[in-house]
Amino acid sequence: MSFPKMNFFRYKKTVNHILSIFLLVTTLGISQTKENLIPRIETQNGRHALIVDGEPYLVLGAQSNNSSSWPATLPQVWSAMDQLHINTLEIPIYWEQFEPQPGVYDYSVMDSIIKQARERDLRVILLWFATWKNGSNHYMPQWMKLKPDTYFNMVNKNGEPIDSPSPHAQATLEADIKAFSMFMNHLKEVDPQHTVIMVQVQNEPGSWGSVRDYSKEANKLFESKVPKEALKAMEVSSNNGGTWKQVFGEHAEEYFHVWHVASYIGQVASAGKAIYSLPLYVNGAIRNPINPGPPYYQVGGPNDNVLDLWKAAAPDIDLLAPDIYFKDTQTYLKSLEVYSTKTNPLFVPETFWHEDFPKFFYAALGEGAIGYAPFGLDDTRLRIGPDGKPMTAKDMYEPTALNFKLFKPMADVIAKLNYEGHIQTAIQLLPIDHEAEKGGAVDRENYVTDQTISLKSWDLNIAFGTFDRMSRSPFQPKHPDGRLLVAELDTNEFLLVGYHCRVMFEPSGKYADKPWWFLSVEEGHYENGTFVMDRILNGDQTDWGLNFDTPKVLRVKLYTRQLKSRPFLMD
Ligand code: DGJ
Secondary structure (H helix, E strand, O other), X not given: OOOOOOOHHHHHHXXXXXXXXXXXXXXXXXXXXXXXXXXXXXXXXXXXXXXEOOEEEOEEEEEOOOOOXXXXXXXXXXXXXXXXXXXXXXXXXXXHHHOOEOOEOOOHHHHHHHHHHHHOOOEEEXXXXXXXXXXXXXXXXXXXXXXXXXXXXXXXXXXXXXXXXXXXXXXXXXXXXXXXXXXXXXXXXXXXXXXXXXEEXXXXXXXXXXXXXXXXXXXXXXXXXXXXXXXXXXXXXXXXXXXXXXXXXXXXXXXXXXXXXXXXHHHHHHHHHHHOOOOEEEEEEOOOOOOOOOOOOXXXXXXXXXXXXXXXXXXXOOEEEEEEOOOOHHHHHHHHHHOOOOOOOXXXXXXXXXXXXXXHHHHHHHOOOOEEOOEOOOOXXXXXXXXXXXXXXXXXXXXXXXXXXXXXXXXHHHHHHHHOOOEEEEEOOOOHHHHHHOOOOOOHHHOOOEEEEEOOOXXXXXXXXXXXXXXXXXXXXXXXXXXXXXXXXXXXXXXXXXXXXXXXXXEOHHHOOOOEEEEEEEEEEEEOOEXXXXXXXXOHHHHOOEEEOOOEEEEEEEEEOOOOOOOOOOO
């Protein structure tokens, strides 16, 4: 084949020209794709997924301590995160640092977090510590704090000041909207690869010590009519409208405060989302969902009784997230349950990390959680253990790392299975009367050890604890922390992930009473979404049940066959 002659420089120019057109097209293609790949919450059949890079994503997270975002302290954050095997760091951005002077913005803290997270291949959830942080205004810039009449706080029934910003302070709202818009705008500019996958708007908003603001402005509003959106949210017919007191009686003050805190944050969120549509959420210092008592809890935040009010007042908030610090197992489980609804994806942005608490990670997955993040796990502060001595890194990180190390290589697989509704979990429950003894002496004889997970044609009988090879009586660790996750992958094929338990299958439904056996039990791990078998378990490792004495991933296939007796029997 012959080519027309071309001088070298013309040839180079033409090649460059073609190359640049190619690059332009490719870049446009990529940027278009990336635009489509902005993280988002997706909902199907009442189940939810956080979609990152186009796929369901499971947040294996940890939240830093409050004052850890500074370049000076970040190294201690990263060293801890390495040991925890997280995939996502939750870390605050402080309004006082972000806008040191009115209209002057400092992106340096945000930029260094994003840059350093990328170097470590981690995703980030940024927490906007602004008007509210734990119900107070302590992260407002100094120039605002020094003008308390403009950026005012609440007053209680007796006219005394409360350490909580008023949701009726228009100037504060406008300032927060402006600052948050700059925050989201900058994020959009500097983060085309979506290192930051979600943003928390404020932190534990609401107030302690007064159920609402009793300022002149607030009292006037309290006498006005309940907005129709609030009536609808609380399923009150518009024919029964009226003032807050007329409509909601003894709950009027609480609902009034909730509505105004949520509307305020809703406006901040909408302004930010209009610029850059990342998933946004609000976390709550939640009330006890089983025994809430009178409102001595934080009022105004997303408590379980007002989730619908929040959804109506702040429609651009994608989810309302419980910070769970209940030590009682039943209350913890109830909290997971009430925040996992058809309209609210479950996400646990803060929780305990010590003792047996990591088992609740499994419980959260069983409720369809899109993520789970223990609070305060970095190296910036000394931890004193129950013996009065500084805790070792192992004591601090190991309980969480045991979960995340196992799940990180298969986080996407689990997120997808969960979104499709294939996952069930069980955790070791403590009898209620032992709750008080946590951390102290435990009664090893009386633990409730058995639970059953029912699948289509199989029951999984679970005994928690660790077992000697053939023994039926488990040993219990000091803090009983057994947990199991099962996913039905196909007919008679299961993924089992667990720790401190033994599992026995039992045929049910159409297989009830049929003889059966393991076709294969593979122990292994995931690599890039694919299961890699390390060994096949058989003999003593399967005849007495499947033992999860160490954290383990198993792929199990079963079959039924003609046999006179079952190979092992559950008592
Ligand atoms: C809940 C808050 O949201 C966190 O920022 C932190 O203050 C913890 N409580 C307590 O350390």
